[in-house]
Amino acid sequence: MTVGEKKGMNPYLAGALGGILAVVSLWLTGKYFGASTSFVRIAGMFERIFAPERVAKLEYFIKEAPKVEWQVMFIVGVLVGSLIAAIAAKEFCFKILPDLWEKKFGKGNLKRLIVAFIGGIIAIWGARLADGCPSGHGLSGLMQLAVSGFVALICFFIGGIVVARIIYKGGK
Amino acid sequence: MNINLYGFITGIVFGILLQRSRVIRYDKQLGALLLKDMTIVKFMLSMVLTGVIGVYLLNDLGIAKLSIKPMIIGAVVFGGLLFGIGWGLLGYCPATSLGALGEGRLDALSGILGMILGAGIFAEAYPWVKKNLLTIGDYGKITLPGITGINHWIIIITFLVLGLLLFRWFEKKGL
Numbered sequence: 151m152t153v154g155e156k157k158g159m160n161p162y163l164a165g166a167l168g169g170i171l172a173v174v175s176l177w178l179t180g181k182y183f184g185a186s187t188s189f190v191r192i193a194g195m196f197e198r199i200f201a202p203e204r205v206a207k208l209e210y211f212i213k214e215a216p217k218v219e220w221q222v223m224f225i226v227g228v229l230v231g232s233l234i235a236a237i238a239a240k241e242f243c244f245k246i247l248p249d250l251w252e253k254k255f256g257k258g259n260l261k262r263l264i265v266a267f268i269g270g271i272i273a274i275w276g277a278r279l280a281d282g283c284p285s286g287h288g289l290s291g292l293m294q295l296a297v298s299g300f301v302a303l304i305c306f307f308i309g310g311i312v313v314a315r316i317i318y319k320g321g322k
Numbered sequence: 323m324n325i326n327l328y329g330f331i332t333g334i335v336f337g338i339l340l341q342r343s344r345v346i347r348y349d350k351q352l353g354a355l356l357l358k359d360m361t362i363v364k365f366m367l368s369m370v371l372t373g374v375i376g377v378y379l380l381n382d383l384g385i386a387k388l389s390i391k392p393m394i395i396g397a398v399v400f401g402g403l404l405f406g407i408g409w410g411l412l413g414y415c416p417a418t419s420l421g422a423l424g425e426g427r428l429d430a431l432s433g434i435l436g437m438i439l440g441a442g443i444f445a446e447a448y449p450w451v452k453k454n455l456l457t458i459g460d461y462g463k464i465t466l467p468g469i470t471g472i473n474h475w476i477i478i479i480t481f482l483v484l485g486l487l488l489f490r491w492f493e494k495k496g497l
């Protein structure tokens with residue numbers, strides 16, 4: 151695909167292709183896109199190494215069993231697909247600090263890594279409580295005209311906009 | 323073909339689209355939250371507007387079933403706001419964090435480890451969550467056509483028109 155080195159593929163086109171992909175996938179497998187349940191399954195797989203009895207007992211790990219299934223393979227595929235695309239376009243590089251972050255907070259990797267880690271803990275809590283993330287609620291929920299999808303997506307953005315404003319207050 | 327293999331291949335294609343369109347980048351995610359760069363909103367909404375037609379077509383033809391998540395105020399509103407706070411800090415959502423790691427972004431890896439730890443803690447807290455939050459305002463698995471009684475295709479067409487108007491506005495404003 152011929153895309154500008156810096157600008158990237160047109161997001162409308164990429165989104166439309168993503169929509170077709172989601173529908174074809176639904177047709178073939180009956181599954182809707184989602185991601186956050188897999189983090190529970192993966193957490194369970196790790197925890198099982200240290201405390202198998204605990205994992206066997208917890209209701210949530212019985213509900214979302216620690217096993218590799220369609221969605222876990224889907225998110226692993228996202229990683230692999232992005233890796234392939236990045237290598238093919240010679241864009242792959244190890245990097246800790248996003249440009250926007252570095253402009254505001256300067257160099258200093260630890261701060262960014264800690265904020266990302268804490269952000270991850272909070273984000274997955276929210277996603278599991280809401281029973282979906284921007285993929286499960288935002289994409290799959292809206293595609294089905296689910297009320298929960300619209301409400302969740304609005305709440306995701308309200309929370310995110312407030313935090314982004316606090317982090318980047320005073321211009322940049 | 324094995325269903326997990328379908329998942330893997332679908333993920334690879336989706337990962338390529340996410341990487342090529344840049345929506346997995348922190349700068350794009352924060353750009354949207356700072357209301358300065360609507361790339362991820364364009365991607366998401368364009369995907370939804372395409373997908374909704376196919377999903378309801380397959381559903382009408384009896385080929386696929388809907389899988390609606392329940393509208394529970396205590397879960398979706400609190401969880402949604404909490405997710406947003408975490409998203410603003412992390413700068414990636416669960417799916418895009420994997421894509422960002424694929425490009426070599428190591429802050430995304432830190433976020434992924436946080437999400438795995440957080441998921442483990444959530445599993446511990448689930449009995450409390452179920453008792454105290456999942457019981458607040460449970461409206462069940464409701465859809466827009468269901469609650470309004472309007473034919474889904476009329477809602478889909480309205481949705482398409484509103485989406486396209488929004489896209490036109492984005493382009494006019496250079497967002």
